[in-house]
Amino acid sequence: MEFVNNLLFQPTVTHLAASKYLLVLTAFVHFAYIGYVLGTTLFSVFFNIVDRDTPSHDARTLSEYLAGLAASNKGLMVYLGVLPVIAAAILYAQVLYETQQLTTAGFVGGAVIVPVAFILLSFYRSSFRFREVNYPLHILLGVAALGAFFTAYFIICSGVSLSLDPEKWPFIRNPAEFVIFSWNNIARFVLFIGVSLAITGTSVLFLYFGPEAVREKEESYNRLVRNFALGLSLGSCLLLPVLVYWNLITIPDVGKSIPMYQVTGLALVALAAAGRWVYGLLVNADAQPGFRPLGAVLLFFLLLTVADTMTREYAFRDHNYMLLAKAEAARLEEESKRRAAIAEKxxxxxxxxxxxxxxxxxxxxxxxxxxxxxxxxxxxxxxxxxxxxxxxxxxxxxxxxxxxxxxxxxxxxxxxxxxxxxxxxxxxxxxxxxxxxxxxxxxxxxxxxx
Missing domain, CATH: 1.10.760.10 (Cytochrome c-like domain)
Structure with missing residues (x-):
């Protein structure tokens, strides 16, 4: 923790505002990308197992295609997957300045697991070459990557949930208490999974059926991909309002505010638009998806990120006021000492x-x-x-x-x-x-x- 502490500085109004806006941008870019990676990896493993149980060329092809989407670019893994989560951990540490170090350690701990998850994901994608020779090792790599992602983001979601309840900070004594069971921990994590599914479904629609996409010639495979993407997109759009509501009712009262509810309402409007466009694709088999469903889901997630940041800001606004008051008191004390020294001189x-x-x-x-x-x-x-x-x-x-x-x-x-x-x-x-x-x-x- 000394390394993280050395990166921090006594907050001012400007520093806290900058941290807040950077956190919104970092969280949106990173979690949107991670949602896409997590969803494609999850269903790659799922279709991989389906193909093993009931051999299907289409299921195996879709499994490999989804793994390729998840681990298609190592640069994206580093710049959108690894670096932002480390930056977010440092920003959280700045906003939570002078709190229990264990609170910050949770964010850092989750960030450390993320690179491991991406390494396992890369091995999983590469192992399709020897899938038939050593299937247990191949599927184990996929399951291990999923497990690492789920573990990392459950810890991170627990940290975010805990940051909404400053009264608990002084009482954290060990890592087990950091991920202490609470309904908001669970609701926040399940909401993240729901958003991941929506991003995955609409991304596959756009990437596979978009204007520049190159599709397989087999009609049965194209139909499988379309039905999978439409079903996942529409199902998640219907489920997400329930998950958003569950998250809202489990947020501690200290973090609730009218602006937060208003922004969340706008997010649900964007989600409804995405659901409407996906439903139109479902009833019209000749319609082309385009970017609109994915764009609406990303807008929903961006607004949800803004609302969540408002929640944290309200939750520890008293904590921030205390920090700024302490900083001002320290400045005045130094000024007084300096003036006394000048007068003595x-x-x-x-x-x-x-x-x-x-x-x-x-x-x-x-x-x-x-x-x-x-x-x-x-x-x-x-x-x-x-x-x-x-x-x-x-x-x-x-x-x-x-x-x-x-x-x-x-x-x-x-x-x-x-x-x-x-x-x-x-x-x-x-x-x-x-x-x-x-x-x-x-x-x-x-x-x-x-």
């Missing part, structure tokens, strides 16, 4: 000056040529009403609000460009030779300009 003379002497020094050193004492605009900020009031400055490229006290004025004279008042240029030269006593006189003078 000034020799304790600050605050013991003579206003009349300070006015003379301001004129002799040319201070009043840039800083007005009556509130009028000038090259630099006015001194009138400055002392004791808050000032917005740029420090390290970021806006910071500070109080114009003794330490602030000392620093403004000694190192004026370290904190530049917003709206002004960093053109004031440092005054390293001005004595601490002279600075004390100038501060005393500024205090009188109310």
């Amino acid at each position: 000034a020799g304790g003379a600050v605050g013991e000056g003579d206003p009349a002497q300070g006015e003379k020094l301001a004129q002799l050193n040319g201070c009043v040529s840039c800083h007005s004492v009556d509130g009028s605009a000038n090259i630099g900020p006015t001194w009138k009403g400055l002392y004791g009031h808050e000032v917005v400055v740029l420090e390290g490229g970021k806006e910071v609000t500070v109080t114009a006290d003794d330490a602030y004025i000392v620093q403004s004279i000694r190192d004026p460009n370290s904190q530049v008042v917003k709206g002004f240029q960093a053109i004031m030269p440092a005054q390293p030779t001005m004595s601490d006593q002279d600075i004390a006189h100038i501060i005393a003078y500024i205090k009188t300009l109310k």
Whole structure:
């Protein structure tokens, strides 16, 4: 866990917002691809077993075709399968900053299993060459790949479910409690499987029957593929609303919100459109699928991902507010220490000056040529009403609000460009030779300009 911790930083509003949007994009791309891989692998193994029990050339061909879809491109496996899940684990760790390390460890643990699953899947696809020679090993590779995928994403779904219930975080003591049984764990995982089936069915429709697709000549095989893809697509479109509802009712109350329900409703509209198009293909055997059913299912999943992110945001919004409050408190404490050190370095003379002497020094050193004492605009900020009031400055490229006290004025004279008042240029030269006593006189003078 030290490696993950070293990649994190104290969150700010900007960091948390960026993590949220990156998480939506990463989760959508990755889980859509994994759903496609998981579904094609599942039915490749299924038709492989069917062909073994009741030998069928069509079933074997479809099994090999689906395995080819699942493991067709090693680049996709890496860039859409492995890297995004690692990135998502780190993003979750960032959003869950300063929580139990075991919470983050669950996401990382699931991410570690994913590459193993893809390696097994590649071996399974390659083993079709010796399927007839060593069928048990061949089918074992397929089942092992499926088992690795199911295990990884059950752990990840458990982590997502747990992240919706921050009150449980302090009580997690061992890995077994991380995947503790809860209805939302189960509902979320089953929903993921349902989405995987919908993506698989509509993907096969598009890839096999699309305008650029090359189909087999045997009509019986084409009919098998079409019936399989249509049945899987329509069945999952009918089942998914039930699974979405099951997931919603098992979400902890702390994660529920009106916007989340609204986005989920839009997702169901997209799913209904996908079901309508799939049904049209079912009743019209001559109709070509095109991209619309798959596009509608992907839109459904994207909106579902957005709604799920809203759920997590609501669930641990208090946790995030606490983090930001702690970060601000730490910043103010550091600022206070720094100012105290500057004041101490000034020799304790600050605050013991003579206003009349300070006015003379301001004129002799040319201070009043840039800083007005009556509130009028000038090259630099006015001194009138400055002392004791808050000032917005740029420090390290970021806006910071500070109080114009003794330490602030000392620093403004000694190192004026370290904190530049917003709206002004960093053109004031440092005054390293001005004595601490002279600075004390100038501060005393500024205090009188109310």
